[in-house]
Amino acid sequence: xxxxxxxxxxxxxxxxxxxxxxxxxxxxxxxxxxxxxxxxxxxxxxxxxxxxxxxxxxxxxxxxxxxxxxxxxxxxxxxxxxxxxxxxxxxxxxxxxxxxxxxxxxxxxxxxxxxxxxxxxxxxxxxxxxxxxxxxxxxxxxxxxxxxxxxxxxxxxxxxxxxxxxxxxxxxxxxxxxxxxxxxxxxxxxxxxxxxxxxxxxxxxxxxxxxxxxxxxxxxxxxxxxxxxxxxxxxxxxxxxxxxxxxxxxxxxxxxxxxxxxxxxxxxxxxx
Numbered sequence: 044x045x046x047x048x049x050x051x052x053x054x055x056x057x058x059x060x061x062x063x064x065x066x067x068x069x070x071x072x073x074x075x076x077x078x079x080x081x082x083x084x085x086x087x088x089x090x091x092x093x094x095x096x097x098x099x100x101x102x103x104x105x106x107x108x109x110x111x112x113x114x115x116x117x118x119x120x121x122x123x124x125x126x127x128x129x130x131x132x133x134x135x136x137x138x139x140x141x142x143x144x145x146x147x148x149x150x151x152x153x154x155x156x157x158x159x160x161x162x163x164x165x166x167x168x169x170x171x172x173x174x175x176x177x178x179x180x181x182x183x184x185x186x187x188x189x190x191x192x193x194x195x196x197x198x199x200x201x202x203x204x205x206x207x208x209x210x211x212x213x214x215x216x217x218x219x220x221x222x223x224x225x226x227x228x229x230x231x232x233x234x235x236x237x238x239x240x241x242x243x244x245x246x247x248x249x250x251x252x253x254x255x256x257x258x259x260x261x262x263x264x265x266x267x268x269x270x271x272x273x274x275x276x277x278x279x280x281x282x283x284x285x286x287x288x289x290x291x292x293x294x295x296x297x298x299x300x301x302x303x304x305x306x307x308x309x310x311x312x313x314x315x
Contacts (some may be wrong), residue, residue: 044167045184051196052159057152058293060160062212063200064131064148065124067103073195074146074187077121077135078106085216100216101125107137117142126214128234130161141169146187160196164188211239215289221247224287232256237294244285253289 053060064070071077081090085098101124107117119142123133134145149161166184215231217224221242228240238253242263249263 044165045182046163046165047182047184047188048161048163049188049193050159050161051193052153052157053196053200054157055200056156056293057150057158058212058291060150060158061131061291062293065126065212065214067101067121067123067133070123070133070146071105071121073191075191076108076187078108079121080104080106105135107142126231128231142183143167144184144187146192162188162192164192211290211292213288214238214291215287217287218284219287221285221287224285228287228289229258231289232258235289235291238289238291241288241290242285243288245283247283247285253291 055063068079071079079093081104082093082096082099083089083102083104084091084096085100088100090104101122103121105119105121107119109115109117117137117139119135119137121133121135123131123135125132125134129151130147130149132145132147134143136143144164144166146165147163149163151159151161153159164184164187166187168183214235215227217227221244232238232240232253233256235253236255240251240253240258242249242251247263247265249261251258251263252260
């Protein structure tokens with residue numbers, strides 16, 4: 044097993060960077076050795092052609108493309124984005140499990156428009172596999188990091204701050220009894236400045252607002268009866284499974300952008 048770590052600072056807000064790394068197709072393209080073929084359907088749990096999937100999950104059937112002059116392909120899977128409070132994780136493996144990998148992005152705001160991105164790449168390759176493919180000694184984790192991810196961030200990641208919109212970003216989608224999901228909802232909400240939790244089930248429906256990592260306003264209905272404005276309502280059990288969706292909303296980014304445009308240009312330089 045090989046682990047490689049690196050850090051890079053991006054001139055973009057934490058919310059904007061998180062939205063970028065939450066795109067599995069963009070991530071696969073940046074890594075350069077992953078081609079997404081099918082997506083697993085959320086309901087059936089089976090891989091379906093991208094043109095036919097109606098409820099996509101964060102799990103994919105992929106083809107791994109390895110080598111330079113003598114290219115080899117391996118069928119496998121990729122899972123991600125997996126949202127955690129500090130960032131996003133992707134992981135995968137070939138079907139024969141000769142290659143396993145994980146890439147974790149940890150994000151920390153430095154300034155309103157500056158984010159420190161910590162990248163950790165872990166790979167586990169069957170002994171000698173990469174040597175046979177490439178014809179030379181190659182640390183695959185180091186290659187993914189320094190040959191693909193870091194060059195993209197340094198040379199091609201150029202977000203624009205002029206077209207900011209209020210964009211809800213899905214950070215969690217899960218299914219189960221509301222009581223068993225409560226701890227997961229509470230944990231992931233701690234890292235959300237503004238957001239909303241949507242709950243949909245046969246006997247329980249509602250929404251809960253998130254502000255500064257805490258549950259605030261709640262509107263929950265159980266069996267068509269309003270259960271009052273009580274954030275602790277999430278701890279009440281449901282007789283059936285519910286679908287839960289957690290969205291983060293980039294309110295701070297929008298407000299900061301508007302304020303920066305209102306103040307004189309000479310003061311803007313203090314924040315650059």
